[in-house]
Structures are given as structure tokens and as C-alpha cells.
Amino acid sequence: MRPDVPVYCFHPQVLAEDVAHFAQAFPGKTAYAVKTNGEPFVLKAIADAGVKTFDVASPAEFAAAREASPNAELLYMHPVKAQSDIRLALESYGIRTLSLDHEDEVAKILRIVRALDFDPADLTLFVRLQTKGSATYELSKKFGATPAHAVELLQRIAGIGFKPALCFHVGSQIEDPEIYERALGSADWVRARSGVELTALDVGGGFPAPYGYDPRRKKRIMPDRDEIMARLRKDLTEWGFADLPLIAEPGRVIVARSISLIVRVLLKKGKRIYINDGIWASLSDSWTGKITLPARFIPDPARKRRSGNPHEIVPFKVCGATCDSVDILSRPFWLPETVDTGDWIEIGHIGAYSLSLRSRFNGFYPDTVVEVKTPFDEGDKPEGFAAIETMAD
Numbered sequence: 001m002r003p004d005v006p007v008y009c010f011h012p013q014v015l016a017e018d019v020a021h022f023a024q025a026f027p028g029k030t031a032y033a034v035k036t037n038g039e040p041f042v043l044k045a046i047a048d049a050g051v052k053t054f055d056v057a058s059p060a061e062f063a064a065a066r067e068a069s070p071n072a073e074l075l076y077m078h079p080v081k082a083q084s085d086i087r088l089a090l091e092s093y094g095i096r097t098l099s100l101d102h103e104d105e106v107a108k109i110l111r112i113v114r115a116l117d118f119d120p121a122d123l124t125l126f127v128r129l130q131t132k133g134s135a136t137y138e139l140s141k142k143f144g145a146t147p148a149h150a151v152e153l154l155q156r157i158a159g160i161g162f163k164p165a166l167c168f169h170v171g172s173q174i175e176d177p178e179i180y181e182r183a184l185g186s187a188d189w190v191r192a193r194s195g196v197e198l199t200a201l202d203v204g205g206g207f208p209a210p211y212g213y214d215p216r217r218k219k220r221i222m223p224d225r226d227e228i229m230a231r232l233r234k235d236l237t238e239w240g241f242a243d244l245p246l247i248a249e250p251g252r253v254i255v256a257r258s259i260s261l262i263v264r265v266l267l268k269k270g271k272r273i274y275i276n277d278g279i280w281a282s283l284s285d286s287w288t289g290k291i292t293l294p295a296r297f298i299p300d301p302a303r304k305r306r307s308g309n310p311h312e313i314v315p316f317k318v319c320g321a322t323c324d325s326v327d328i329l330s331r332p333f334w335l336p337e338t339v340d341t342g343d344w345i346e347i348g349h350i351g352a353y354s355l356s357l358r359s360r361f362n363g364f365y366p367d368t369v370v371e372v373k374t375p376f377d378e379g380d381k382p383e384g385f386a387a388i389e390t391m392a393d
């Protein structure tokens, strides 16, 4: 195709494998977090791979999940909701599971339940518990009740007659393997203190996807995905949650590997390359999350002369397509010195928080998708150090 626009390469069999891998390792329901990648073709593939539950946060996500999977169970796990959206969820989408971290949210839900003449016992309300620990995106500063507050909320919910449950979300791309254990310890404390019989536990998302690493930085030692899941199963048993109905809300770990992105080098200027994508398009997550992406060099065969050593893999600062001065990636691409104007780069593991975060800023909006059989990880090895950090297999 020799594309001048960014091209998303969708690898459906990789997605099916990663869904199956997670579902097999987690001893409960797998509820895919739609915000990670809500493209219809992705949701459809996830539903086809056997996922029957979706974590949704807005009317557009209700509709997208329903469209992809008409009988899917939708969990409305945004702790802060518009009154009209709660009504839409209950009345039009048959949603019966919601989360919250404040008593005013209980009041909002109760108002709609009364207006619709529903029985509170038909609704499961998850109290979102604050967690602590290290992740690329730490969310407990924004959401979650303190343990003491969660105790009160559980008691209030149970008192009204809703089904009480507990959830947490440790953040995205965890960097600390103990993080689930600490959250479970806290959940156990809340359960004991409240004296409320929980009807379910939702351990959220955060499971790390494999990315590249920067050789100039100390390599982070993270257990592989099988070990993380084995620890989680063990911790669930040790904290006495294994007999409860369990839910997880994976996003990144399911979709990251399923899409790669081919971008073109519009200009090389010294150790900088300008590409036709950027932070306002597919690369926003790698920018804010300071993620090193695996990058594979695809030379333009039309270029006859090159300078530099093809075996020397060096960091290139990556400038995005827009006229915005902040549109420069926070981590370099590691590529052969010979990379030049007109070449292509295949960026791997870009399925999470890429298409869902792209904007039309400055008129650049990547929207070309092709289906590809060969997984990114099976092609020629990505150049040099931009290899994969946390994969077991």
C-alpha cells in the first residue's frame, strides 16, 4: 500500500488468544472495559471470543456494547454519573449493576429506582474502594471511598435493600505486583467492619500489557502475566473472597497486542523524526504514560542511499503530525541509524487507548484499518532494545 496515512493493523487471532488467556486465568466473570478500545470491530471480536459482560461508563458505551453483543450484561462502573444517564441505563438498557463512592450517588440512583417503581433488591451496587500503590495511571486520587467511608456506604446500601458489593480499580498498567493483595486486604477490612454480607467482588482492571523498555533506564522487574494472575488467585483465596461471585474489568491486557500501527517518517532532522501520527492521534497513551513502544523499521525500498550504520540502534525523538509544540513523544523510538524520510515504522501493542483517544485536532485523524494474519510479535524482531518487557510466552 505504501501508505502516507497511518494504518492500523488489526490482528483478530491475537485478540481472541488474549481474551481466552485472561478468561482462563481469572476465576470469575471477565467484563471488558469498553473505554480501552470501543471500536465496533474490536467489541465484536471480543464478544465472539466469548466475553458476555462489558464495563461501560456512558450512553455511547452502553450503545456500542449492546450493538456488538445484544445479550451482553452491562456493568455501569463509573462512580460519578449524570442523573439522566442513570435513568437511561436502568430504563432503556436494563442495567442492574452500578458503582459509586459517595452517598449522594446512592441518592441519585434511589430517586430513579423509585421513579421507575423498581425493587432495590434487583440492583447490585458496588462501592468503589480507594487503593494505594504504583501504576502508570494511579486513579485513587480521583475515585474511591476511604475504607471507613466504604463501610458506611455498604451499610447504607444494604439498609435500603440494594445488593451490596465491593469493587476497586488499582489504576492502569500496574507497576507493583503486590497492589492487588493490598487492595484485597483493605476490602477484607471493610467487609469485616461493615458486617454486611457482600454479594460480589470486582477487582477492576490494571493488568499490565507488554511494552518495550528503554535500555538507558533500569529494567523494571515485573512478573509475567501468568504469575500476576496466579498470585491474584492465591490472594483471593487467602483473603477469603474465592467463594464470592468475582468480576474483573480488564482493558489493556486484552486489546494492547491486537493492533499495530504503521506510520510514515515525514522528515528526518538529525536525531529527530517527524511522523504522520502523534499525541493527539494514536500515541496519547504512550505520551502521558511514558511508555516505550516496540517499533519495527520498514525501509522504503525506493531510497537507494542511506547514511549511518544499519546495525547501530539509536534513540530517535519522535515529533507528531500536528503543529502543536507539545506533540513530541515522551519516549524515543529505538531504530537503526539509517532510518530516513519516507521510511515506515510499525509500532506494536498499540490496541489500548489509541483509537479511543484520537482527536481530529489540526485535521489529522487516522482511520484506516486493515486485518492482518501475522501477529506483530511473529514478524521480524522489533529493532534492538524495543523488545518486549513483560511477556511470558
Ligand SMILES: *Cc1c(COP(=O)(O)O)cnc(C)c1O
Pocket (backbone or CB within 6 Å): 033, 035, 036, 055, 077, 169, 171, 172, 173, 204, 205, 206, 207, 249, 250, 251, 252, 253, 352
Ligand atoms: C479504565 C478502567 C478499566 C480498565 O483498565 P485497564 O488498565 O485498561 O485494564 C477497568 N475498570 C475501570 C473502572 C476503569 O476505569
